[in-house]
Amino acid sequence: MLKKLSSGPYWLWSFIFIVVPIMLIIAFSFSVPGEAFKFSLDNYKRFMEPVYLKVLARSVKIAVEATLICLAVGYPMAMILARMHLKYRTIAVMLLVVPMWMNFLLRTYAWMTILNKNGILNHILSFFGLPQMTFLYSEGAVLLGMVYNFLPFMVLPIYTVLTKMDNSLIEAAEDLGANRRTVFRKVTFPLSLPGVLSGVSMVFMPAVSTFVISDLLYGGQYMLVGNLIQQQFLVVNDWHFGSAISMLLMVMILITMSIMNRLGQDGVEQGGGNIW
Amino acid sequence: MKKKWLIGVLLMVLVMSVSGCKKDDQVVLNVYNWGDYIDESIFDTFEEETGIKVNYETYATNEEMYTKIKNGGSNYDIAIPSDYMIEKMIKEDMLEPLNMDSIPNFANIDDQFKDLAFDPQNKYSIPYFWGTVGIIYNTDLIEEEIDSWDALWNPKYAGMFTMVDSQRDSIMVALKKLGYSMNTKSVAELEEAKALLIEQKPLVLAYVGDNVKDMLISGEAAMAVVWSGEASTVIQEYDNFKYALPKEGSNKWFDNIVIPKGSEHVAEAHQFIDFLCRGDIGFLNADYVGYATCNTETMELLDPALMGTTYAYPDKALLENFEVFLDPGDFISEYDRVWTEIKAN
Amino acid sequence: MVMKWIKRIYAGLIFIFLYAPIAVLVVFSFNDAKSTAKWEGFTFKWYRTLLENDYIMKSLYYTILIAVIASLLATVIGTFAAFGIHYAKQWRQKLIMNINSIPILNPDIVTGISLMTLFLWMGLERGFITMLLAHMTFCIPYVILSVLPKMKQMPADVLEAAMDLGATPWMAFKKVILPEISPGIISGALIAFTLSIDDFVISFFTAGNGVTNLSIAIYSMARRGIKPEINALSTLMFITILILLIAINKRTSNIEEL
Numbered sequence: 001m002l003k004k005l006s007s008g009p010y011w012l013w014s015f016i017f018i019v020v021p022i023m024l025i026i027a028f029s030f031s032v033p034g035e036a037f038k039f040s041l042d043n044y045k046r047f048m049e050p051v052y053l054k055v056l057a058r059s060v061k062i063a064v065e066a067t068l069i070c071l072a073v074g075y076p077m078a079m080i081l082a083r084m085h086l087k088y089r090t091i092a093v094m095l096l097v098v099p100m101w102m103n104f105l106l107r108t109y110a111w112m113t114i115l116n117k118n119g120i121l122n123h124i125l126s127f128f129g130l131p132q133m134t135f136l137y138s139e140g141a142v143l144l145g146m147v148y149n150f151l152p153f154m155v156l157p158i159y160t161v162l163t164k165m166d167n168s169l170i171e172a173a174e175d176l177g178a179n180r181r182t183v184f185r186k187v188t189f190p191l192s193l194p195g196v197l198s199g200v201s202m203v204f205m206p207a208v209s210t211f212v213i214s215d216l217l218y219g220g221q222y223m224l225v226g227n228l229i230q231q232q233f234l235v236v237n238d239w240h241f242g243s244a245i246s247m248l249l250m251v252m253i254l255i256t257m258s259i260m261n262r263l264g265q266d267g268v269e270q271g272g273g274n275i276w
Numbered sequence: 277m278k279k280k281w282l283i284g285v286l287l288m289v290l291v292m293s294v295s296g297c298k299k300d301d302q303v304v305l306n307v308y309n310w311g312d313y314i315d316e317s318i319f320d321t322f323e324e325e326t327g328i329k330v331n332y333e334t335y336a337t338n339e340e341m342y343t344k345i346k347n348g349g350s351n352y353d354i355a356i357p358s359d360y361m362i363e364k365m366i367k368e369d370m371l372e373p374l375n376m377d378s379i380p381n382f383a384n385i386d387d388q389f390k391d392l393a394f395d396p397q398n399k400y401s402i403p404y405f406w407g408t409v410g411i412i413y414n415t416d417l418i419e420e421e422i423d424s425w426d427a428l429w430n431p432k433y434a435g436m437f438t439m440v441d442s443q444r445d446s447i448m449v450a451l452k453k454l455g456y457s458m459n460t461k462s463v464a465e466l467e468e469a470k471a472l473l474i475e476q477k478p479l480v481l482a483y484v485g486d487n488v489k490d491m492l493i494s495g496e497a498a499m500a501v502v503w504s505g506e507a508s509t510v511i512q513e514y515d516n517f518k519y520a521l522p523k524e525g526s527n528k529w530f531d532n533i534v535i536p537k538g539s540e541h542v543a544e545a546h547q548f549i550d551f552l553c554r555g556d557i558g559f560l561n562a563d564y565v566g567y568a569t570c571n572t573e574t575m576e577l578l579d580p581a582l583m584g585t586t587y588a589y590p591d592k593a594l595l596e597n598f599e600v601f602l603d604p605g606d607f608i609s610e611y612d613r614v615w616t617e618i619k620a621n
Numbered sequence: 622m623v624m625k626w627i628k629r630i631y632a633g634l635i636f637i638f639l640y641a642p643i644a645v646l647v648v649f650s651f652n653d654a655k656s657t658a659k660w661e662g663f664t665f666k667w668y669r670t671l672l673e674n675d676y677i678m679k680s681l682y683y684t685i686l687i688a689v690i691a692s693l694l695a696t697v698i699g700t701f702a703a704f705g706i707h708y709a710k711q712w713r714q715k716l717i718m719n720i721n722s723i724p725i726l727n728p729d730i731v732t733g734i735s736l737m738t739l740f741l742w743m744g745l746e747r748g749f750i751t752m753l754l755a756h757m758t759f760c761i762p763y764v765i766l767s768v769l770p771k772m773k774q775m776p777a778d779v780l781e782a783a784m785d786l787g788a789t790p791w792m793a794f795k796k797v798i799l800p801e802i803s804p805g806i807i808s809g810a811l812i813a814f815t816l817s818i819d820d821f822v823i824s825f826f827t828a829g830n831g832v833t834n835l836s837i838a839i840y841s842m843a844r845r846g847i848k849p850e851i852n853a854l855s856t857l858m859f860i861t862i863l864i865l866l867i868a869i870n871k872r873t874s875n876i877e878e879l
Binding site: 005006007008009010011013014016017018019020021022024025047049073076077080081090092093094095096098099100101102103104105106107108109110111112113114120137146148152153156157159160161163191194195197198202205206207209225226227230233234239242243248249250253254257258 | 628631634635636638639640641642643646649657688698699701702703704706708709715717719720721722723724725726727728729730731732734735736739754757758761763765767768769770771773774792794801803804805806807811812814815818819821828836837839840843847851852858859862863866867869870
Binding site: 334335336347489492493563 | 674772846
């Protein structure tokens with residue numbers, strides 16, 4: 001009973017506040033501007049032009065890179081947090097999120113102050129007699145900005161899974177003569193996969209559609225799919241094309257994620273032996 | 277234990293939120309304005325004089341404001357859109373006609389800012405601030421005198437300047453350089469502008485949406501396409517900057533006060549507009565914002581040194597080729613296509 | 622031993638990375654110039670003008686109010702939802718998880734505009750309630766994503782076992798499940814709070830009638846340059862949070878010692 005009841009409110013909630021609005025977006029995406037609703041595939045056809053596909057490809061590429069870096073940097077951090085003494089653990093986790101409570105724009109501008117030509121980082125470099133470098137307005141700067149803003153969303157879910165992970169399993173593996181690396185590869189990592197998948201979703205999905213970071217740190221040199229959608233809704237006032245782009249983006253990512261999820265589940269069920 | 281504490285906090289917060297938005301008989305005027313574009317202390321003065329309270333909200337672009345007002349659900353009594361947006365809103369019947377009898381201070385507005393093409397006879401709007409788009413440059417880093425858009429195509433300045441991250445403003449620069457109207461509806465002219473902007477792209481340090489002032493002050497950029505008001509704030513604080521009005525012409529813009537349809541306090545909104553048109557109030561705003569006022573009485577109160585500067589009250593002769601943006605209607609999708617193609621490259 | 626130091630240095634580097642921009646913010650809140658580009662001398666004046674700025678103070682009030690209520694409610698709804706989803710049939714599970722991804726996946730502008738239209742249909746006037754509902758809508762999915770991995774980690778039959786031993790379902794949930802998944806709930810709540818406090822686009826399109834938040838205030842002033850008062854405000858917020866954290870930590874560690 002409780003099992004069924006407990007998700008009831010959310011079914012209702014998600015119907016009203018997620019499904020209905022998305023229906024609206026779908027309706028927009030399959031119609032063209034005009035008085036009455038007229039079914040049309042024009043918006044989707046239009047997106048197949050090379051110029052738009054290029055924008056999409058670039059956005060996906062940057063999001064994938066940012067997600068991988070977040071994972072590589074965040075996983076060890078999650079492990080360190082999870083094995084910390086209980087006394088410090090909560091505060092350490094809190095300290096991880098607190099910077100994100102300051103406004104995003106302020107933090108990004110602060111990064112620009114650090115990275116710019118006469119910025120803090122270059123002052124430090126020249127203090128040590130090193131040559132000045134250009135950091136801003138490069139893909140590196142964008143990745144830095146994305147990792148900075150999304151890292152906690154990768155660390156937190158992995159950390160929660162790693163705490164209270166069954167230590168006896170790890171000990172058993174060690175007793176059986178497995179070295180640290182094998183233990184990690186065959187036991188710890190596969191067991192933490194649900195957390196990793198949550199983290200990847202929470203980083204990759206928003207990263208694909210974000211564009212403010214690249215506007216600021218890449219100097220708006222390139223258009224990302226988020227810009228494109230924003231422009232359709234606000235500047236051109238063509239909600240139809242904007243809706244179509246975001247629907248395509250969504251369907252594409254949902255399919256990718258469900259494939260990943262399946263791989264992930266298989267991994268867990270088989271003890272992670274095969275796919276990794 | 278823990279849960280009781282949680283419920284307690286929740287209740288407290290709910291009570292706070294209810295009491296926070298309690299209503300009484302006082303008339304409240306919803307004012308919708310660009311961020312940081314008014315001296316907020318005048319709201320208190322207005323309330324003292326008339327008993328009308330001001331509820332203040334802000335937006336960052338004309339389009340954001342338009343989308344919100346267009347879709348109803350909130351009743352703004354005052355908004356301050358720019359020229360082309362006013363034209364669009366008039367076309368779409370989104371503005372309340374003004375009754376000049378209730379705005380005697382309209383007489384303070386300089387005649388050259390009245391009766392403009394986007395709102396003939398000022399049926400719907402009253403000028404607030406005006407300005408131009410031009411080039412600001414750091415005289416320590418750029419020695420020659422800049423007077424033309426050509427500087428932004430000069431390889432000598434590669435990686436030293438910024439463009440505006442907005443389709444119409446950037447395309448305007450290219451169109452003007454080519455000698456075309458910035459309100460062109462010719463695809464061929466747009467294509468030419470596109471080629472020019474693609475050619476320029478490797479030279480551009482960044483396309484900036486905001487915060488351009490910091491980039492100039494820190495020395496990251498030596499030159500930038502900016503709104504005159506931004507130039508004015510930078511130049512008044514740092515004397516190694518100059519503002520140039522390109523001889524090919526550029527954008528001359530106006531931000532006017534309007535009353536959106538759906539306002540529940542039209543009479544009080546008129547009162548507020550009249551208040552804004554008062555010389556002393558106009559002075560407070562002009563002094564705070566740093567943009568050029570359209571009000572003759574305010575102009576008399578301002579520092580005479582400002583008169584004749586390129587960034588505040590330029591010589592009329594310099595503005596000969598300047599134009600005001602018009603609403604392109606559906607043709608905006610062509611601008612969008614061109615911009616996407618420039619940015620996707 | 623070496624391992625321990627490597628760990629410490631690694632964690633230290635991460636924290637330096639996370640706090641570097643915050644340090645810049647704090648330092649420049651004392652800068653005697655309108656811009657954060659150049660150091661022009663020390664001043665306290667932005668703190669004084671901050672307190673006089675009604676608009677910023679009003680925005681701060683609504684920002685915190687909405688973030689607290691939205692993250693609390695989202696955590697409650699999300700936790701129960703995750704529990705139900707975990708025990709649901711597979712196709713239902715898949716369906717709701719896909720629906721759940723929509724708000725995470727959608728660009729903010731799409732969520733914002735579609736919710737704005739929805740509220741219009743519902744006849745809700747834009748204001749506090751609409752903004753709260755919108756914030757809950759984009760927070761709940763993250764809570765679910767945080768709690769669900771913890772549910773998966775539990776032994777499959779733990780609920781049945783507890784109920785076999787005579788616990789009512791509610792008791793079993795409270796005494797067996799809740800402690801197990803609490804790290805997930807806490808991190809879910811943290812993420813929800815973080816997202817809510819920092820949201821701009823969705824708030825912009827769902828707020829109105831005098832209700833506004835800090836992000837809206839900050840983004841709309843960005844074109845003219847962010848006022849130094851905002852740096853001062855961030856510094857104050859940051860210090861308050863630090864003090865709270867230290868106090869809470871001290872209390873909990875005292876309890877442990879008993």
